[in-house]
Amino acid sequence: MPESPSPTHGFPGRLFVFEGLDGSGKSTQAALLGKWLQSRDYRVFFTEWNSSDLVSGVIRRGKKKGLLTPTTFSLLHAVDFADRFERTILPPLRAGYLVVCDRYAYTAFVRDAARGCDPSWVRTIYSFAPRPDRIFYFRVPVQVTLKRKLASRSKINYYEAGMDMGLSDDLQESYVRFQSRLRAEYERLAASDRFTVIDSTRPVEAIQSDLRANLKPLLDGFPTGARLLHDG
């Protein structure tokens, strides 16, 4: 029996998106949720915001030579997302999978706006990407992400710190300023795009249990893999 189409985007699958700053804990939660859904015998597809082969070379080269402007930076990431969307997100969505995305178009809206691109222009560019069934936004103070970052001893990435924007010569200072801009954009979208806001300063287990409870109504009656085998 085919699933009933999503009221949000019309595809038989469901699209759950995890958004938030680096270090907000969204990736941990997305992975945990994916495992839980799989254990419940749902057909699950999990995808992360990685660059495809197509433009990763250009982006790397462009960054190195300092050729990228906010506009080309934005367009190249759009190329990358469009390619991944068509290849890896859309097919499972059409095939009736639960698609879990660690970052989605909203990451681009936030980052491009913080770099000065016209938000409505960026929106139009990404209009091929349908609205997800749920957008979980992991709200966290920038200082907390910085602490987590320093505690894990991972290096602050040049672009993550927005060093190309000339906000500050100091890496940490620039990171805080740039991430604060991103956060402000996320907060704006949280209201306009009806994000499901998660207080990410709480314990991992508490958040995960909230996520599962939140998705319960969406999963009721959604076919599992086993059921599909019987019916198919």
Next chain:
Amino acid sequence: MTDRSYGTRLPGMPSESLPGKLIVIEGADGSGRTTEVALLKAWLEVEGHAVVDTGLRRSDLVSAEIDRAKQGHTLAASTMALLYAADFADQLENKMIPALWAGTTVLADRYIYTLMARAIVRGASREWARELYSFALRPDLVIFLDARTEILLHRSIGKYGSLDYWESGMDLSLSRDLFESFFLYQDRLSREFDWMAKEYEFHRVDANRFPEQVHVDVQKLVAPLFGLRAAVTAPPRPPRTARAAPPLSRGPRRAASG
């Protein structure tokens, strides 16, 4: 020239107006654009103006990726359109704007209009294409070299010895027949150029003629921008004009083109 875009401000764009002039030569493959750009450049330089010419897909940034994508033929329409837009944005920001800023005249051999038309005939909506390229600078003058499809066909065969796969729109699977596909594809492109001609204020020039004759009309359009007079008159007409090309049988089932 004005610094106005088609609606979307480029980040980091200076607020003062750019002193250089942006002139766009548009038209189908085989309409004589490249020849016209060369003639125009030579004329303006003789008149003492600094000129750079730009074309599509010549930026260092992504041209290799575009070539690679074309080899694979597997990219979705939206992905390909965005890749071309990135290439265009790179040329606009890293080549055209700095030149205009320095007071140089930029002659663009094709501009956003060709890119929009190509994207639309491959499935993008007009609204999406229009908005995607709304960061482009509004040119001082857009000249559209208008040539009949039969003329384009002869020139294309003359140029490639055959019909080009991409210029025949073979990736669109309109027809397995290259010849038939060429006509169908050019018809679709010209339908897009038609609405753009009004919206983007194209100045049409009859390009069914010899380059020297076309150039006379082009000069008349360009001269006022520089306070010049179009100095040349039409050269003596060669004994046999391009119009005399033998009529072609385009085969059955041909939809009339506009």
